[in-house]
Amino acid sequence: MSTGFEGGAVYTPRFRVGGKPAAAPDEDTFTMAVEAVETFAAGEVPSETARVELVGEFAAVADWGLSAYLGKPVELGRHAGSAVGFAAALRAVESAPNEPSTLLIAAERAGPLGGQAAVLRFGPHRAPRAPEWSQPTDHDSAASLARAGLASIGLAPALPTGASPTPPWTPETAAAFDAVGSLQVSEGAYVPRPRYLENLPSRWRLEGDRCGRCDRVTFPRRARCRFCGLSDRLSTMTLPRDGARVIAATAIGKGGQPTEFDPQVGALGGYGVVLAEFDAGVRxxxxxxDAAPGEVKIGDRVGTRLRRLYPMEGEWRYGRKAVPLPE
Amino acid sequence: MAHRAAIVGAGHTRFGVLDDGPRALLRSAVDGAFASVDKGAERSQVGESFLASLGFGGWQIGNSSAVLSEESGITGAPSSRVENACASGGYALRSGVFAVEQGGSPLVLVAGLEKMTDVTNARRRYWLGVSGDTEWERAAGLTFAGVYGLIAAEYLHRYPGARDALAEVAVKNHENGTRNPNAHFQKRVSREEVLRAPRVADPLGLYDCCPVSDGAAALLLAPADQAHQYTDTPVFVDGLGAGSDRLAVQERPELTRFSASRRAGDEALRDAGIDRSRLNFLEVHDCFTIAELLALEDLGFADPGGAVDLTLSGATRPTGRLPVNPDGGLKSKGHPIGATGVSQVYEIFLQLRAAAGTRQVPGAEAALAHNVGGAGATAAVSVFSRG
Structure with a gap:
């Protein structure tokens, strides 16, 4: 039995600029790749992946970040974000070992069709229908070819048309945020890289511990149940990425932010912060x-998405942020 | 009522944006404390000292207690820094009382210090976020203003009308500050100015937040039975209480009550053996206007939500039945972090000796100081009487 197409999904940013889907300032190809994976897995983090073929320009974080995100070491292949790169990636997945599955992730932050990402999974559990890959032209990007293939079997919604919701940023302010690049803004009481990495399963995957005695969830992880103190009967659980309810909401005005958010506030202005509660009672x-300060209110339900936080120690830090959910 | 220790002297610098550096501030507060001892005290009588300080700005984070000894002229005696963020002062007093009770020291010096205005704005805001949960809450973009903004948001959602009470706290404490020559702010603000001010962390605006201030304060403690060697009008520490909570507010079951404050308050009142009704005024930790309302509820002077009516009724004004923060509170007097808890006791020392001038609470015999670290992760409460 040979490796075949198992399924896939696309991610399209919520806002559009000039008619094209436009990534938010705090999105990059890495976060968009994660969005595509989470869209595919219906909010679940897939764990059976062994290999990922990355197609496109990915930030350096992808070198280790996908393994960290998937919770296990995965082998990475790299391909250019062109039609040629896409063809090479397809050949790579088709020649990959049968099990376990391989992901092909194509992402672009600003391509001919705007920002988009797509994930394709290949493995032993072939889907009834495989995508028809269109004949590429010189202008097709890998992400748009992947999208077109998924669309051919009904796995990609049409690119939206009509009026876009108004983004809380402009291309100019978004570019200003991008330009802070790898600024070193550490001023001291900050999270050193090892502490940041230590927390990634909670920070990126929303992993917590469920207690075998009192059944309550400790999040973020604290090595023991924070309710009954037990440490030897904890089992890993993952919070759902969507549906937390807003308990309290504030809007941080200019000057109310920690120093590491100075570049963001300088480029994009103030931001909202919420305390949200998951069904497990976790806050x-x-x-x-993706929303103006004050737009998300007490009682609203929100989703959590991986986004860029701020540059620190020469690299972007990533974490979950809240996004408004459509009614 | 058993006295645990006596305060026989107290000193205080101005609070505000000051030219003086940290050493000069310490010297000035400690000199003031010695000068205030009616029958005199010698530096050599100090057997131990405690410095409350966060180390803001990084001027001298480690071993700063040696600087206290140095500037106090007591080099040689053991000294240690007590750090519990904004509650450092309350906890330093607690350590000082324990040292007095342990015996062997004729006098114990408790000083609080923070120098906050000599660093760049960016560095200042970095330091303002060092005492909360840095791994999660700070990564969400919160400093204390943001955390208290969330708390205020939920409080206002639960108790409509609370916005007016927040404004009243600011108006009252600014008014009180005009009668305190040491206060950072010496100006009244109107309810409209408070409500119209730029938002720092919605619903909190500029006038809902305490300022960033320099300052120092110092106390001289003596065993209660030896107090009259130093003064005929000592002020006694009758009760101590303290508590802690999860560092991050996201790990607590509720936002609008501080269990550390509640525990500390109950313990201090029980320790002093005094009923709330016998307290003549309160010094509470109003780093943000919402914090004064929480304090009134956590300390048992109002039910949850009841601080709104209590405050709007005028009861907490100097002329009310329970004056709160007659010195202007953190809101108007200023909040040099390590100095704050010590400064609260300085005010109580003045008031219970009927030496508070134009802001004197008539007939004050007993009072309480409430000092909170961060957004309720630590709290210390102390109860005092004039004996």
Whole structure:
């Protein structure tokens, strides 16, 4: 039995600029790749992946970040974001070992069709229908070819048309945020890289511990149940990425932010922060993105998405932020 | 009522944006404390000292207690820094009382210090976020203003009308500050100015937040039975209480009550053996206007939500039945972090000796100081009487 197409999904940013889907300032190809994976897995983090073929320009974080995100070491292949790169990636997945599955992730932040990402999974559990790959032209990007293939079997919604919701940023302010690049803004009481990495399963995957005695969830992880103190009967659980309810909401004005958010406030202005509660009774403070300060209110339900936080120690830090959910 | 220790002297610098550096501030507060001892005290009588300080700005984070000894002229005696963020002062007093009770020291010096205005704005805001949960809450973009903004948002959602009470706290404490020559702010603000001010962390605006201030304060403690060697009008520490909570507010079951404050308050009142009704005024930790309302509820002077009516009724004004923060509170007097808890006790020392001038609470015999670290992760409460 040979490796075949198992399924896939696309991610399209919520806002559009000039008619094309436009990534938010705190999105990059890495976060868009994660969005595509989470869209595909219906909010679940897939764990059976062994290999990922990355197609496109990915930030350096992808070198280790996908393994960290998937919770296991995965082999990475790299391909250019062109039609040629896409063809090479397809050949790579088709020649990959049968099991376990391989992901092909194509993402672009600003291509001919705007920002988009697509994930394709290949493995032994062939889907009834495989995509028909269109004959590429010189202008086709890998992400748009992947999208077109998924669309041919009904796995990609049509690119939206008509009026876009108004983004809380402009291309100019978004570019200003991008330009802070790898600024070193550490001023001291900050999270050193090892502490940041230590927390990634909670920070990126929303992993917590369920207690075998009192059944309550400790999030973020604290090595023991924070309700009954037990440490030897904890089992890993993952919070759902969507549906937390807003308990409290504030809007941080200019000057109310920690120093590491100075570049963001300088480029994009103030932001909202919410305390949101998951069904498990778990509460999490989250910065709000894809919405103007004050837009997300007490009682609203929010989703959590992986986004860029701020540059520190020469690299972007990533974490979950809250996004408004459509009614 | 058993006295645990006596305060026989107290000193205080101005609070505000000051030219003086940290050493000069310490010297000035400690010199003031010695000068205030009616029958005199010698530096050599100090057997131990405690410095409350966060180390803001990084001027001298480690071993700063040696600087206290140095500037106090007591080099040689053991000294240690007590750090519980904004509650450092309350906890330093607690350590000082324990040292007095342990015996062997004729006098114990408790000083609080923070120098906050000599660093760049960016560095200042970095330091303002060092005492909360840095791994999660700060990563969401919160400093304390943001955390208290969330708390205020939920409080206002639960108790409509609370916005007016927040404004009243600011108006009252600014008014009180005009009668305190040491206060950072010496100006009244109107309810409209408070409500119209730029938002720092919605619903909190500029006038809902305490300022960033320099300042120091110092106390001289003596065993209660030896107090009259130093003064005929000592002020006694009758009760101590303290508590802690999860560092991050996201790990607590509720936002609008501080269990550390509640525990500390109950314990201090029980320790002093005094009923709330016998307290003549309160010094509470109003780093943000919402914090004064929470304090009134956590300390048992109002039911949850009841601080709104209590405040709007005028009861907490100097002329009310329970004056709160007659010195202007953190809101108007200023909040040099390590100095704040010590400064609260300085005010109580003045008031219970009927030496508070134009802001004197008539007939004050007993009072309480409430000092909170961060957004309720630590709290210390102390109860005092004039014996």
């Amino acid at each position: 999490l403070t989250l910065q709000v993105t």
